Amino acid sequence: xxxxxxxxxxxxxxxxxxxxxxxxxxxxxxxxxxxxxxxxxxxxxxxxxxxxxxxxxxxxxxxxxxxxxxxxxxxxxxxxxxxxxxxxxxxxxxxxxxxxxxxxxxxxxxxxxxxxxxxxxxxxxxxxxxxxxxxxxxxxxxxxxxxxxxxxxxxxxxxxxxxxxxxxxxxxxxxxxxxxxxxxxxxxxxxxxxxxxxxxxxxxxxxxxxxxxxxxxxxxxxxxxxxxxxxxxxxxxxxxxxxxxxxxxxxxxxxxxxxxxxxxxxxxxxxxxxxxxxxxxxxxxxxxxxx
Numbered sequence: 409x410x411x412x413x414x415x416x417x418x419x420x421x422x423x424x425x426x427x428x429x430x431x432x433x434x435x436x437x438x439x440x441x442x443x444x445x446x447x448x449x450x451x452x453x454x455x456x457x458x459x460x461x462x463x464x465x466x467x468x469x470x471x472x473x474x475x476x477x478x479x480x481x482x483x484x485x486x487x488x489x490x491x492x493x494x495x496x497x498x499x500x501x502x503x504x505x506x507x508x509x510x511x512x513x514x515x516x517x518x519x520x521x522x523x524x525x526x527x528x529x530x531x532x533x534x535x536x537x538x539x540x541x542x543x544x545x546x547x548x549x550x551x552x553x554x555x556x557x558x559x560x561x562x563x564x565x566x567x568x569x570x571x572x573x574x575x576x577x578x579x580x581x582x583x584x585x586x587x588x589x590x591x592x593x594x595x596x597x598x599x600x601x602x603x604x605x606x607x608x609x610x611x612x613x614x615x616x617x618x619x620x621x622x623x624x625x626x627x628x629x630x631x632x633x634x635x636x637x638x639x640x641x642x643x644x645x646x647x648x649x650x651x652x653x654x655x656x657x658x659x660x661x662x663x664x665x666x667x668x669x670x671x672x673x674x675x676x677x678x679x680x681x682x683x684x685x686x687x688x689x690x691x692x693x694x695x696x697x698x699x
């Protein structure tokens with residue numbers, strides 16, 4: 409039974425017919441986060457504790473503790489959390505708010521005062537991450553929802569949407585992608601790297617995961633991603649190493665093996681090629697964030 413429980417992936421509760429929004433406050437282990445998924449609901453998520461890599465649409469990037477992100481309807485996304493940045497019990501923490509487009513449309517029809525704000529939200533086609541005072545205010549509002557009634561939560565949601573609609577303190581971190589088979593295969597390849605980069609990855613394994621022959625997969629990935637598969641994999645591992653060098657006391661050799669490299673000198677060369685300095689120099693050049 410324990411092995412079964414450890415394999416369970418966390419997934420938010422599906423919306424019920426009588427719910428136009430729900431708030432999900434979760435603490436799980438990094439391995440329990442679900443992989444690529446998408447839903448009709450719009451989403452605002454706050455990373456209370458944790459860091460790692462995220463993929464939104466066809467864009468992969470690092471994320472850090474404190475991030476607040478807005479995701480429009482039907483953009484596939486996932487977070488891959490680092491194992492080293494957790495609470496003492498090994499768990500990460502996030503708060504997410506899911507709300508239906510129908511909620512905003514109904515409010516538009518019945519409350520003209522919300523027309524400008526909700527129309528702007530419905531028109532957004534890209535995922536956004538927030539900075540500065542906007543992020544701080546969104547963090548506060550989302551933390552408060554944990555102890556609010558449903559009526560108070562709805563009022564907080566309206567305040568959040570007003571902040572998002574009016575703020576310029578944001579960056580695009582992923583966009584709606586045209587649903588086609590090639591885009592799905594690229595997302596599957598990203599997902600495979602996110603879930604397996606810490607072990608040896610062969611071209612045959614990656615190609616088989618997306619249902620392609622090796623030679624076809626090489627050509628396909630370079631055309632769609634703009635770089636060869638192993639270049640993407642190496643850069644992903646280096647970005648993961650960056651997080652470990654900044655946030656842990658692990659040695660360079662330990663980091664090397666933790667992110668999937670088997671040879672320290674080779675890791676040093678790849679790291680230097682990506683970051684223009686070896687990992688030891690990089691660690692000395694950035695603030696120490698070890699807890």
